[in-house]
Amino acid sequence: MRIGVLCSGNGSNFENIVKGCPEHDVVIMIHNKKECGAVKRAERLSIPHARIKSKDENDIIKMLRAWRVDLVVLAGWMRVVTPKLIAAYPNKIINIHPSLLPKYKGLNAVQQALDSDDSITGCTVHYVTEELDSGEIISQSCVPICPKDTIDTLTHRVQQAEHHLLPNVINFAVLQ
Numbered sequence: 183m184r185i186g187v188l189c190s191g192n193g194s195n196f197e198n199i200v201k202g203c204p205e206h207d208v209v210i211m212i213h214n215k216k217e218c219g220a221v222k223r224a225e226r227l228s229i230p231h232a233r234i235k236s237k238d239e240n241d242i243i244k245m246l247r248a249w250r251v252d253l254v255v256l257a258g259w260m261r262v263v264t265p266k267l268i269a270a271y272p273n274k275i276i277n278i279h280p281s282l283l284p285k286y287k288g289l290n291a292v293q294q295a296l297d298s299d300d301s302i303t304g305c306t307v308h309y310v311t312e313e314l315d316s317g318e319i320i321s322q323s324c325v326p327i328c329p330k331d332t333i334d335t336l337t338h339r340v341q342q343a344e345h346h347l348l349p350n351v352i353n354f355a356v357l358q
């Protein structure tokens with residue numbers, strides 16, 4: 183598969199896809215933040231990257247088509263995806279979210295889990311649909327919530343789970 187990854191931040195999941203999916207090609211990393219960690223990682227990994235400034239998704243679609251992308255992975259993409267992009271890539275856009283969906287959709291998912299009485303949380307890879315964090319779940323991974331956890335320790339544990347889950351889904355799940 184030719185994979186396009188969309189990032190707005192640190193880019194650790196992007197790097198793990200590149201390293202963890204050697205049978206696939208990450209052909210382009212698109213970002214919307216000028217100096218995000220994902221750009222430094224793309225430089226180091228020699229992956230082509232491009233910044234899209236416009237909120238209009240036409241530019242993103244054009245870029246994905248130009249690179250003949252088969253699968254779009256949202257890896258920390260902090261922008262709501264509109265029907266335009268979804269229609270351009272039906273069932274070909276997946277997202278990683280730091281909670282056991284359907285629990286804790288949207289922002290601050292790890293904090294929401296920490297504030298709950300739950301003893302486990304985790305991460306979810308799901309198809310992207312028009313409704314935020316609500317598309318069909320492909321796979322999930324659990325981590326414990328420990329009594330002494332802080333937002334930093336729990337975020338770190340969830341992200342470690344993400345770094346296994348997302349490459350595994352790309353490598354082994356039967357994507358539609």
Ligand code: GRF
Nearest residue numbers: 192193194195258278279280
């Ligand atoms: C991850 O925790 C992911 O679940 C969320 O944004 C974060 C991105 O982290 N959607 P990174 O940029 O991949 O390091």
